Amino acid sequence: MAFDEMHGRGRSRRCRTPYRAMATWLDGQTSEQLTTRRQQAEALFHRTGITFAVYGTEEAEERLIPFDIIPRVLSAAEWRRLAAGIEQRVRALNAFMYDIYHRQEILRAGRVPADIVIQNAAFLPEMLNVDPPRGIYSHIIGVDLVRTAENEFFVLEDNTRTPSGVSYMLENRETMMHMAPDLFSRNRVAPVEQYPEELRATLESVAPAGLDRDPVIVVLTPGEHNSAYFEHSFLADRMGVELVEAHDLVSTETGVMMKTTQGLRQVDVVYRRIDDSFLDPLAFRPDSVIGVPGLFEHYRAGRVTIVNAPGSGIADDKSIYTYVPEIIEFYTGRPSILKNVLTWRCRRPDDLAYVLEHLPELVVKEVHGSGGYGMLIGPTSSRAQIEAFRAKVVADPARYIAQPTLELSTCPTVTDEGVAPRHVDLRPFVLLGDRMRLAPGGLTRVALKKGSLVVNSSQGGGTKDTWVLED
Amino acid sequence: MLGRTANDLFWMARYMERAENMARLLEVGHRLSLLPHEDGGQEWRSTLQSAGCEASYIASHDTFETREVVDYLLFDKSNPSSVYCCLSTARRNGRAQRTAITREMWESLNGAWIEFSRSASENVASDALPALFDRIRDRSALFRGALLNTILRNDTFYFTQLGTFLERADNTARILDVKYYVLLPQNELVGGGLDSAQWAAMLRSVSAHRSFRWVYRDAFKPWHIADFLILNPQMPRSLHSCYAEIMQALSGLSQSYGLETSCQALAGTMLSRLKMLDMPGIFQAGLHEFLRDFISDNSRLAYEIAAAYHFND
Amino acid sequence: MRIVVEHRTRYRYEAPAAYSAQLLRLTPAVFDGQKVIDWKVDSQPATPLREGRDGFGNITHFLTVNRPHEGIEIVASGTVETADTAGVVAGLSEVVPLAVYLRHTPLTEPDAAISALAEALPASERVPWLHALMAAIRERVAYVTGVTGTETTAAQALAAGQGVCQDHAHIFIAAARQAGVPARYVTGYLFLDDPDHAVAHHAWTEAWVAGLGWVGFDAANGVCPTEHHVRLAAALDARYAAPIRGMHRGGAGESLAVEVKVQQTTPQQ
Incomplete structure (x- = not known):
């Protein structure tokens, strides 16, 4: 039986402290009332969604990832511990990136095998000897966590390139406050609405040194056809900065300029939501039409800051992931506060043998996959599915890693059969600039299908508001 | 403001205005075509001239039949000044600048487009045309109103x-x-x-x-x-x-x-x-x-x- | 040897271009075997060139033209004093960890044929091994222009059995890295006594030899670089070390003319 966020584990089913007020509230709701509230929430999403969703009704469905109205709650003490672990991790990963793009002490020391960095597609030789402001590569990070017991949190993935989903965190809170103001009056919930301000402050703090004016910030989007365009325009709007596409920017000898109604205006910080390889056709893929020629050259020279830095994907590569505990120890001198999930690398013969022997118990993932595709969850798969996957692993072992199946914690969720436990994960959002800023909570994703461990929205996952209670 | 934003705003407003003007021209042309003793073909030709669409119409049509001209000016996707294209372009411009315009403006643009794009030549009977012209004008007025009431x-x-x-x-x-x-x-x-x-x-x-x-x-x-x-x-x-x-x-x-x-x-x-x-x-x-x-x-x-x-x- | 270089690159557009941006690596490196007496990079239309350094320590110039123009001319010219160091490149400021030069790139990804080429060489000390590799490549790939292009990979060139200096260098790099030897691509100019056989614009490789440091191998000519070689930039492959990488908007009908003059001169008394 999985650990339940509300009731803990075991038969007693006593309500855990952070959920007390919530439990009372839930007890007072009939299932009809909960269903009504769920419908209200959807209606609200349609409305606020329309405020920002650039799409007409025929396309609005895209935005409507199911929202569950029962929040996920973390106590102040739980959050403090998570925050300390996340902070340690984010600082260490940034130190790691600074190192591998400069002297590579960690490779020289043999703590991480050189070839998994040097031969890695996410490692950008172009970034060698670049000195980003404050030495930061990944300013905006989403750390994916899962919980298996009262004090057991594991990191599944560090999203260090362009984590998305923060707009859901903000809209979920907005919707929840509209829907159930009474719940907020019974709990002291740490606010998250300051996030856009904090994002802006973070971006300003990494502007090129020596500016004699307020930094000019832009959000660079590939355009309205990108699936995350809603979030790009949402964040630009909430920060009060321009949302630009590549052809709104031009490099001159001065720097990267934005084409405004009053002529060219120099841009200081580019929060880019496009991939490294498309950033600048002069430095990366020459066929990119969504990039800005010369952007990288000005970045190298310190005339503009790119956030997150090109090449920051190396820190969330699945082959690097297994070394993060060593990375943390190397740069902080302390053991990792948050645990990694035990991982077998099928490229190693010993690991492969173990994995093939234990397929029915394991989760097997593609090294370069995402979104919950190309993945086997042993315990919930049929024998035929397992055998089909075995053939794939045998054919190309280096493409796969395997992990034990974690019993993700559950959280009460409104379902068609009434309130029932469903598995959840957690993505806190971290900002790193002049200081670290951590939005209390983050985005809780929930697998709406009974028993399912897959929380990805592309595969039937929904989201919940996430609360951190204040002491 | 980005130059592209100014361009989109300018054309958004321009195309909404053009859609309304087109509806008026059509309304009048349609009315004249119903009067006795008028040379209907010649009247439609004048309407096409006023709309700046005469040359492109002649390139693809042989006669000035009422329904053909009306369809060309209302629904034709190859005519950039047809009401269909005007509303579609206006909405596309507004959508690209979603954060620059107000919610009311967006909803009026989007509403106009959704309503009009549902009507097609084959399901608009001739006697329903005057009502359609009215609705286009109403939609444009709604957009102007939303703009004047909500925009900075x-x-x-x-x-x-x-x-x-x-x-x-x-x-x-x-x-x-x-x-x-x-x-x-x-x-x-x-x-x-x-x-x-x-x-x-x-x-x-x-x-x-x-x-x-x-x-x-x-x-x-x-x-x-x-x-x-x-x-x-x-x-x-x-x-x-x-x-x-x-x-x-x-x-x-x-x-x-x-x-x-x-x-x-x-x-x-x-x-x-x-x-x-x-x-x-x-x-x-x-x-x-x-x-x-x-x-x-x-x-x-x-x-x-x-x-x-x-x-x- | 004192060498005078004048390197002109002319882009012409039939319809004017609205915007151009170019990144140039057209400045000679300074090290024990090479002194730069004077050097300049100019462009037409005149536009300020921003000097910088790329990740591999090469000097770069960045230029943009943000107004209608019918073409761009880039002239790199100056005088360089070279010395024969038997190919050893000492005294260069090295900014990149050695391990980076083991990275395979799309242009230098080894295939079975390249691995076989390296494995067939007699086991020996590193320097003789590298010489054997250079000889093997010369034997397998004839110097023929027009068969390969800038996007040809090492594997493709080896399979074709024909290529130019870029291809020789890429095969050398692919095989060396595959064998665990750090290697890099070098661009430069070559002064030839016989001006009729001028391949003024040239490329070769450098491989790392413990105790000696970086040592040059000009596989196309089967020699270690001499005082006839003027060294510009070095990086992972031809794309990373490209002397000119540019783009333009508008400007249909592009034509390109390159003219390189490399001459020996006597030092002024």
């Missing part, structure tokens, strides 16, 4: 105003120019007489057939129509009114940007000409020539605005 009076507002009134001025001038000979004073002297159906149609196409009577009372002459649509500052679709709005928007821009451009000078010259001139003077120099020059100056101004405010750099 900054450059966002000024660029949408410029789009609206440049388009409106162009439209009014074209309507006059296509039938300018009906309005000439000598026309009456040589016994052409007052072709009431013709000039009433002209007034209707700018929604002015009632206000005209109020302004000129009983003593009206056909050339008063030209006066009304060109020089009268009270008439909201007159060239004079359009240029008063354009001048205001340009002054707003130069104030908020702290910069005068060549546009202010050009628009200023055009506005003072409209203030100084009288109809006898215009007739003497040639009404057609006046309108031709005006249309060309008007499009030059649009071009200079795009250049001065870096719409497409």
Whole structure:
């Protein structure tokens, strides 16, 4: 039986402290009332969604990832511990990136095998000897966590390139406050609405040194056809900065300029939501039409800051992931506060043998996959599915890693059969600039299908508001 | 503001205005086609000229049948000035600048598009056309209302105003120019007489057939129509009114940007000409020539605005 | 040897271009075997060139033209004093960890044929091994122009059995890295006594030899670089070390003319 966020584990089913007020509230709701509230929430999403969703009704469905109205709650003490672990991790990963793009002490020391960095597609030789402001590569990070017991949190993935989903965190809170103001009056919930301000402050703090004016910030989007365009325009709007596409920017000898109604205006910080390889056709893929020629050259020279830095994907590569505990120890001198999930690398013969022997118990993932595709969850798969996957692993072992199946914690969720436990994960959002800023909570994703461990929205996952209670 | 944003706002407003003007032209054309003794084909040809679509229509059609012209101006996806394309382009421009416009503006744009895109030629019976023309005008009015009621009076507002009134001025001038000979004073002297159906149609196409009577009372002459649509500052679709709005928007821009451009000078010259001139003077120099020059100056101004405010750099 | 270089690159557009941006690596490196007496990089239309350094320590110039123009001309010219160091490149400021030069790139990804080529060489000390590799490549790939292009990979060139200096260098790099030897691509100019056989614009490789440091191998000519070689930039492959990488908007009908003059001169008394 999985650990339940509300009731803990075991038969007693006593309500855990952070959920007390919530439990009372839930007890007072009939299932009809909960269903009504769920419908209200959807209606609200349609409305606020329309405020920002650039799409007409025929396309609005895209935005409507199911929202569950029962929040996920973390106590102040739980959050403090998570925050300390996340902070340690984010600082260490940034130190790691600074190192591998400069002297590579960690490779020289043999703590991480050189070839998994040097031969890695996410490692950008172009970034060698670049000195980003404050030495930061990944300013905006989403750390994916899962919980298996009262004090057991594991990191599944560090999203260090362009984590998305923060707009859901903000809209979920907005919707929840509209829907159930009474719940907020019974709990002291740490606010998250300051996030856009904090994002802006973070971006300003990494502007090129020596500016004699307020930094000019832009959000660079590939355009309205990108699936995350809603979030790009949402964040630009909430920060009060321009949302630009590549052809709104031009490099001159001065720097990267934005084409405004009053002529060219120099841009200081580019929060880019496009991939490294498309950033600048002069430095990366020459066929990119969504990039800005010369952007990288000005970045190298310190005339503009790119956030997150090109090449920051190396820190969330699945082959690097297994070394993060060593990375943390190397740069902080302390053991990792948050645990990694035990991982077998099928490229190693010993690991492969173990994995093939234990397929029915394991989760097997593609090294370069995402979104919950190309993945086997042993315990919930049929024998035929397992055998089909075995053939794939045998054919190309280096493409796969395997992990034990974690019993993700559950959280009460409104379902068609009434309130029932469903598995959840957690993505806190971290900002790193002049200081670290951590939005209390983050985005809780929930697998709406009974028993399912897959929380990805592309595969039937929904989201919940996430609360951190204040002491 | 990004140059691209200004460009999108300008064209969003311009296409909404064009959709409305198209609906009016169609309404009048449709009405004329129902009258006896009129050469329907010739009337539709004039409508196409006023809409600036004559050449492209002829390239793809052999006759001037009512339904064919109506379909071309309403639904044809290959005609960039059809109502379908105007609403689609306006919405696309607005969508690209979703964060620059207000929710009310977006909803009116989006609503207009969704409603219109559901109607297609085959499911609009001929007797349902007048109602459809009305709805297009209603939708445009809703958009203008949302804009005027909710938008900040900054450059966002000024660029949408410029789009609206440049388009409106162009439209009014074209309507006059296509039938300018009906309005000439000598026309009456040589016994052409007052072709009431013709000039009433002209007034209707700018929604002015009632206000005209109020302004000129009983003593009206056909050339008063030209006066009304060109020089009268009270008439909201007159060239004079359009240029008063354009001048205001340009002054707003130069104030908020702290910069005068060549546009202010050009628009200023055009506005003072409209203030100084009288109809006898215009007739003497040639009404057609006046309108031709005006249309060309008007499009030059649009071009200079795009250049001065870096719409497409 | 004192060498005078004048390197002109002319882009012409039939319809004017609205915008151009170019990144140039056209400045000679300074090290024990090479002194730069004077050097300049100019462009036409005149536009300020921003000097910088790429990740591999090469001097770069960045230029943009943000107004209509019918073409761009880039002239790199100056005088360089070279010395024969038997190919050893000492005294260069090295900014990149050695391990980076083991990275395979799309242009230098080894295939079975390249691995076989390296494995067939007699086991020996590193320097003789590298010489054997150079000889083997010369034997397998004839110097023929027009068969390969800038996007040809090492594997493709080896399979074709024909290529130019870029291809020889890429095969050398692919095989060396596969064998665990750090290697890099070098661009430069070559002064030839016989001006009729001028291949003024040239490329070769450098491989790392413990105890000696970086040692040059000009596989196309089967020699270690001499005082006839003027060294510009070095990086992972031809793309990373490209002397000119540019783009333009508008400007249909592009044509390109390159003219390189490399001459020996006597030092002024």
